[in-house]
Amino acid sequence: MANDAVLKIEGKEFPLPTMVGSEGEKAIDVRNLRAQTGYITYDDGFGNTGSCTSGITFIDGDAGILRYRGYPIEQLAEHSSFVETAYLIIHGELPNAKQRRHFGDLLRLHSPVHAAMDHLFEGFPLGSHPMAILSALLNSLGCYYPHLATNRVQEDLANFEEASAIAISKVRTIAAMSYRKSRGLPYIYPKRTLPYCENFLHMMFSQPYEDYVCTPEVAQALNLFLLLHADHEQNCSTSTVRMVASSGANLFASVAAGVCALWGPLHGGANMAVIEMLESIHAEGDDGSKFIESARSGKAGHRLMGFGHRVYRNYDPRAKIIKASFDKALASLGIKDDPLLAIARRLEDAALSDQYFLSRKLYPNVDFYSGLIMRALGIPQNMFTVMFAIGRMPGWIAHWKEVASNPKNKIYRPRQVFTGNAKRDYVLMEKRA
Numbered sequence: 544m545a546n547d548a549v550l551k552i553e554g555k556e557f558p559l560p561t562m563v564g565s566e567g568e569k570a571i572d573v574r575n576l577r578a579q580t581g582y583i584t585y586d587d588g589f590g591n592t593g594s595c596t597s598g599i600t601f602i603d604g605d606a607g608i609l610r611y612r613g614y615p616i617e618q619l620a621e622h623s624s625f626v627e628t629a630y631l632i633i634h635g636e637l638p639n640a641k642q643r644r645h646f647g648d649l650l651r652l653h654s655p656v657h658a659a660m661d662h663l664f665e666g667f668p669l670g671s672h673p674m675a676i677l678s679a680l681l682n683s684l685g686c687y688y689p690h691l692a693t694n695r696v697q698e699d700l701a702n703f704e705e706a707s708a709i710a711i712s713k714v715r716t717i718a719a720m721s722y723r724k725s726r727g728l729p730y731i732y733p734k735r736t737l738p739y740c741e742n743f744l745h746m747m748f749s750q751p752y753e754d755y756v757c758t759p760e761v762a763q764a765l766n767l768f769l770l771l772h773a774d775h776e777q778n779c780s781t782s783t784v785r786m787v788a789s790s791g792a793n794l795f796a797s798v799a800a801g802v803c804a805l806w807g808p809l810h811g812g813a814n815m816a817v818i819e820m821l822e823s824i825h826a827e828g829d830d831g832s833k834f835i836e837s838a839r840s841g842k843a844g845h846r847l848m849g850f851g852h853r854v855y856r857n858y859d860p861r862a863k864i865i866k867a868s869f870d871k872a873l874a875s876l877g878i879k880d881d882p883l884l885a886i887a888r889r890l891e892d893a894a895l896s897d898q899y900f901l902s903r904k905l906y907p908n909v910d911f912y913s914g915l916i917m918r919a920l921g922i923p924q925n926m927f928t929v930m931f932a933i934g935r936m937p938g939w940i941a942h943w944k945e946v947a948s949n950p951k952n953k954i955y956r957p958r959q960v961f962t963g964n965a966k967r968d969y970v971l972m973e974k975r976a
């Protein structure tokens with residue numbers, strides 16, 4: 544660090560250290576700003592705030608670059624699988640053959656949930672949203688595995704391998720069970736012989752009298768979807784996981800909080816919102832032009848869902864990969880004429896030549912096409928965000944570990960600029976208006 548930034552305020556100068564990351568991104572270190580000057584920084588939505596240093600994922604939003612542990616997303620999408628990428632994100636390196644086998648064995652071992660958990664599912668009313676069930680059940684894992692959720696960081700870190708395998712493996716089982724519960728269907732238990740994605744689809748779609756048959760194309764499409772969602776640095780849900788972890792909370796509690804943050808339509812809920820938007824455009828007989836016109840207001844409820852991103856000011860590289868694999872996936876699934884797909888393509892073309900969207904650098908994000916892929920795979924709409932949560936689990940786990948193993952960890956505790964009432968005296972009931 545060098546003291547090469549100077550803040551001039553109230554006639555005085557204060558030197559501020561600067562930092563440069565391994566990919567050249569620059570930051571001003573303001574950790575001592577308040578103590579030195581009495582000022583805090585104000586950055587609503589944290590768009591200019593580095594909340595931590597991290598060695599997991601690199602994004603250059605202007606150049607449309609995404610790398611997990613240094614590896615470009617395009618290369619991982621072409622050569623890797625979700626499980627291998629999960630290992631990479633969590634452990635920092637690609638696994639060798641022995642490590643990969645061991646990791647797969649751990650995931651298989653932990654795929655069933657504790658039999659008593661069935662009763663938890665029973666407690667939820669029919670039609671409960673699977674995201675609510677997912678968050679509650681992930682948190683409850685700490686009750687079934689108290690030795691992995693002590694909230695004593697060193698002990699939880701010592702058992703990290705087991706806890707992380709449980710989280711990655713069981714998130715998929717809980718997700719499938721929450722779907723079966725919401726539909727009033729009997730649970731289908733995991734099969735040890737099946738790989739990760741095939742096992743998930745088996746638990747979702749097999750019947751007690753007939754096994755679901757997964758084609759390699761379907762497994763590949765699901766692998767790609769999960770891999771593309773595996774981490775995305777300091778997004779809303781990951782920052783939430785880090786915030787909860789910063790208090791010393793265990794892995795299960797931290798990732799359960801991540802699920803809640805992911806649920807909203809501005810984050811993981813966008814893939815579902817895209818399909819709802821396309822369906823309503825279709826139902827109104829609009830070719831997309833009326834919708835684009837109203838989306839120019841930028842107001843909630845009118846926004847072009849699946850467009851725009853806080854960090855990408857260029858095409859989201861994940862959207863490029865999904866779009867490129869899209870036609871192949873749809874052909875292999877035998878889907879030819881999806882009217883929603885036609886509307887999506889028209890919306891994209893219209894937005895990419897519209898001054899409103901161009902001037903604000905609003906391009907399709909990963910969710911614009913991922914909802915359509917999920918739909919083609921037969922995943923019900925209220926499960927879309929759950930699918931995102933399964934994919935994001937490795938990232939949340941890696942960030943939990945980064946926080947927990949940082950010997951200089953500080954609890955996340957932002958400040959505020961208070962704009963409420965100044966001090967006033969209590970008014971007795973009989974004197975109130």
Ligand code: CMC
Nearest residue numbers: 809810811813838841846847848849850851852853903908
């Ligand atoms: N449609 C129409 N206008 C938009 C859109 C949109 N999708 N997104 C942003 N704008 C406008 C916004 O009204 C504002 O205009 P003005 O400058 O005239 O006030 C300008 O663009 C900047 O918007 P912002 O809300 O300040 O941008 P942000 O960085 O805070 O928000 C976003 C990013 C992703 C929340 C936002 O673009 C959005 O709401 N997109 C739709 C929801 C969506 O697709 N979310 C998924 C994000 S990717 C998956 C993930 O990582 O979670």
